[in-house]
Amino acid sequence: MPGTRLSIVVSGMIASIPRQGGATWAVLQYVLGLRRLGHAVCFVEPVCDPAMGPPGSTLRGSYNAAYFREVVRQFGLEGTSGLLRPGTRETVGLPYDRLVEIARDADLLLNVSGILTEAALLEPIPSRVYLDLDPGFTQLWHAVQGIDMGFRGHTHFVTIGVAIGSNGCDVPDCGLAWIGTAQPVVLSEWPAVNTRPFHGxxxxxxxxxxxxxxxxxxxxxxxxxxxxxxxxxxxxxxxxxxxxxxxxxxxxxxxxxxxxxxxxxxxxxxxxxxxxxxxxxxxxxxxxxxxxxxxxxxxxxxxxxxxxxxxxxxxxxxxxxxxxxxxxxxxxxxxxxxxxxxxxxxxxxxxxxxxxxxxxxxxxxxxxxFDSDKVLSRLLDRIEEAPCQMP
Missing domain, CATH: 3.40.50.2000 (Glycogen Phosphorylase B;)
Structure with missing residues (x-):
């Protein structure tokens, strides 16, 4: 994929777990990092009713939506992001029809923990990548406890557990060929600081x-x-x-x-x-x-x-x-x-x-x-080279 500008949909949890800055960064590193590489990136996040608050609120009136608006505004993602209530056409940010259009034209989906399950947004995309951020737990939940981890419908499987599938790791690979990757960090957002540390x-x-x-x-x-x-x-x-x-x-x-x-x-x-x-x-x-x-x-x-x-x-x-x-x-x-x-x-x-x-x-x-430019370029190349899998 070197030199090719892709249309990429990224899905992960930001508004579903609001006011957790670290969890927000874990997803933003992919969104901002892929955008830095010149790709057209759309962020879409489904927020299920149990995660919505305060109780009884609408999607638009929820504190989830308030946090979503705050984050996308800060990082210049207003015109390329949508918050979705699954099973409905209700969104904050990009309207539902526009999200469907983007999915139809997209080259790749990066689906963190498989949280995006909306068929209209998932199925049209030719390369659907499941990104595992809980290595060991994800595989054991699936293989041992029989929990549906959302593997179905994806074509490629990526994990930050870089040893999954190797002889030194006893965790079951669930019959999947996992692509290991480092965690990306957008270094321009995380500069080295020379100030005297305040904490220990x-x-x-x-x-x-x-x-x-x-x-x-x-x-x-x-x-x-x-x-x-x-x-x-x-x-x-x-x-x-x-x-x-x-x-x-x-x-x-x-x-x-x-x-x-x-x-x-x-x-x-x-x-x-x-x-x-x-x-x-x-x-x-x-x-x-x-x-x-x-x-x-x-x-x-x-x-x-x-x-x-x-x-x-x-x-x-x-x-x-x-x-x-x-x-x-x-x-x-x-x-x-x-x-x-x-x-x-x-x-x-x-x-x-x-x-x-x-x-x-x-x-x-x-x-x-961990430089996102290197990590994500390498990851896209490995996804392109890997055969499709359909569990």
Whole structure:
């Protein structure tokens, strides 16, 4: 596809989970990155009634629509984006008929987690790409629990679990030939910062996201399971750990344990509720403490967080939990992997020994491995070369 201007439809969740700046960026990197390459990009997002709020609101009057308008306005996507209520012709942004016209003329659909199921918008597009952002969980939900993950109707399957289908990864591939890809970062939106960090070691995430899975005697769990193994860590270093953590107030035992052990818990709804706020929080940090869901660790699929890629792009070093990514990314300078609390302490000591060196190395890793221009160009080429699959 080099030099070819494509018409691409991207579908993913922005308004369905409003006021989550990190989740918004995870989708925007694809929309903005493909547009940077010169492609005609249309963003369409279905918002189901249960995700719409406040209860009883119309699509147009929902806070989902308000957040959608805010984001598309900020990034110049007003004339190329539509919010859709599935099963109806009700939209915000582009009208339904225009979305259908765009789909009929489109070359490729990039469907994040398969959320777009509207036949009129899906079926006319010749290349329909399923993009998996939850490697390990996606495949196990389908193969073990029999959950319909929306694979049907797609022609190509892409995952950020770059080891899925390899000998080193025990997660079932569901009979699909997965194309592995890195997470793209639009580097012009994420410049390296040279200002003095305000925060210490930080991260943004959810204590629990969804149900855990057991497979072949192994638990594929949540961040709660990972962090409990490291609970005493803050007491072993003078560094400050700040977690922008979505955790339910009813998780009192865990909240009390976190506080008692020196973890500083802040509300991501206050510090990371928009793309700008999320970026400010990341770039004000000294280092990312990249905690992974225990399921990503167990899967060994090479998952690497879009959040960590943003820290690296910002010139902020990352200490990330080992999910198998050291087999695919350089570690030791700017990016350090850990398995144990002692590994984290050693990484902190190493970064503090020469912070500027590691900060510069972090940005270089982003430029070499996560630059959206490189990542998305390579991905489009691999999609073009791969045979169609129709599960």
């Amino acid at each position: 070691l930080t991260t943004v995430g959810n204590w629990r996201g969804y149900g855990s899975i057991e497979y072949e005697g192994r638990l594929y769990g949540q961040k709660a399971h990972s962090l409990r193994q490291l609970m005493s860590l803050p007491g072993r270093t003078p560094e400050k750990f700040i977690l922008a953590l979505a955790i339910h107030p009813n998780e009192k035992r865990d909240l009390d344990a976190l506080t008692a052990n020196g973890w500083h818990i802040v509300d991501p709804a206050l510090l990371a509720a928009s793309p700008d706020a999320y970026r400010r929080f990341v770039q004000a940090s000294k280092v990312e403490f990249g905690l992974a869901k225990s399921g990503y660790v167990a899967a060994r699929a090479g998952w690497f967080s879009d959040r960590s890629a943003c820290y690296l792009a910002s010139g902020r070093p990352v200490i990330a939990q080992d999910t198998g990514f050291p087999d695919f990314l350089p570690v030791g300078e700017g990016l350090l992997a850990f398995e144990t609390a002692q590994d984290v302490l050693a990484a902190i000591e190493e970064i503090n020994r020469n912070y500027r060196f590691h900060a510069q190395a972090a940005r270089r890793i982003a430029e070499e491995h």
